Amino acid sequence: MASEFLIVHWAAPCEEQFEVTVALSSRLPGEYSCPSDTRADLGQLLVERDNSVEAEPWFRAAAMLNDAQAMSNLGTLLADRRDEAEAELWFRAASALGEVNAMFNLGLLLEQQRKTEAERWYRTAAELGLPDAMNNLGRIQAQRGQEREAERWLRAAVAVNCPPAMNNLGILVSTQGDLEEAGRLFRAAAASGDDDAMNNLGAWQAQQGHTAEAERSFRAAANRGHVSAMVNLGDLLRQRGDRREAERWYRAAGQADDTGAIDRLGEMSSEHESERLASLVEHGCVSEKE
Incomplete structure (x- = not known):
C-alpha cells in the first residue's frame, strides 16, 4: 500500500462548534475575522466532511497568516489534485517552520523524481519522531541494501504501532530467513487493516502450506x-x-x-x-x- 499524504488533525470540536462552522463556511474567509488556527480548524472540519473545495480557501487564509499546519494541509489538498508545483511550495514553507508532517509530505512528493532529497526529508521527520517517516526511510534503505540501518528505523516505527512498518519489516526479516517473525509481523499489520500486509500474509501462509488461510487473507x-x-x-x-x-x-x-x-x-x-x-x-x- 502506497503512502498517502498526511493531514494535520487538531482536537475534535464539540457539536455546537461544528454547527457554527457549517454556518461560517458559507462565508468567504476574508469576510470573517478570526485567528489563523480558527480558520485552519474550519478547513479541517470541511475536509472531514469530504468538502475539500470549500476547505481550501480556509487553509489558504490561515497559511497566509503563517500557520505551518495550514500550509501543510493546503499542500496536501493541492497534491491530491495533482497540483504538485504549488503543493511543493507550501510543503517547503511549512517545513521551514518545523512542521514535521510537511517534511514527510515533501519527501513523499519528491520521492519518484528526487529520491536523494526525499530521503533527507524523511530522515529529518523520522528524527523528530514521525512513524510514517521512519517507515519510508527504512523502506528506501532496505531497497538499497542497507539492511541494518533499515531494520533500525523500521523497528522504531513498529514500536509505536505503525502497520506499514510492520509489513515492511516482515518483508525484510523474511529475506533474512526469519519466517516466523515475518509471519507475526504480517499478521499484526493485517489485523490493523494494512492491505499490503494482508496480501503478504496470504503469500506467507501459502508458503507454509496453509492454503485455506491464504485464501482468506488474499480474499480480504x-x-x-x-x-x-x-x-x-x-x-x-x-x-x-x-x-x-x-x-x-x-x-x-x-x-x-x-x-x-x-x-x-x-x-x-x-x-x-x-x-x-x-x-x-x-x-x-x-x-x-x-
Whole structure:
C-alpha cells in the first residue's frame, strides 16, 4: 500500500462548534475575522466532511497568516489534485517552520523524481519522531541494501504501532530467513487493516502450506481493491481448478492494468482453446492433422 499524504488533525470540536462552522463556511474567509488556527480548524472540519473545495480557501487564509499546519494541509489538498508545483511550495514553507508532517509530505512528493532529497526529508521527520517517516526511510534503505540501518528505523516505527512498518519489516526479516517473525509481523499489520500486509500474509501462509488461510487473507485484501492480492487469489483458485472465479479475479486485476493478470487471462484462453480442440478430436469431430 502506497503512502498517502498526511493531514494535520487538531482536537475534535464539540457539536455546537461544528454547527457554527457549517454556518461560517458559507462565508468567504476574508469576510470573517478570526485567528489563523480558527480558520485552519474550519478547513479541517470541511475536509472531514469530504468538502475539500470549500476547505481550501480556509487553509489558504490561515497559511497566509503563517500557520505551518495550514500550509501543510493546503499542500496536501493541492497534491491530491495533482497540483504538485504549488503543493511543493507550501510543503517547503511549512517545513521551514518545523512542521514535521510537511517534511514527510515533501519527501513523499519528491520521492519518484528526487529520491536523494526525499530521503533527507524523511530522515529529518523520522528524527523528530514521525512513524510514517521512519517507515519510508527504512523502506528506501532496505531497497538499497542497507539492511541494518533499515531494520533500525523500521523497528522504531513498529514500536509505536505503525502497520506499514510492520509489513515492511516482515518483508525484510523474511529475506533474512526469519519466517516466523515475518509471519507475526504480517499478521499484526493485517489485523490493523494494512492491505499490503494482508496480501503478504496470504503469500506467507501459502508458503507454509496453509492454503485455506491464504485464501482468506488474499480474499480480504482483494475485496478491498488490492490488485496483487486479486492475482494471487486467482492463482490459488486456478491451481485448485476453480477456473471461473480465477478468471473473474484476473479480469478485475486486468482492469487495473496489471500485466501479470492480463498474461494469465491469455494463458487461460489458450488452455481453453486447446481443451476444446482436444475434445473435438476425442469425439471424432475433427482429425488430429487438422
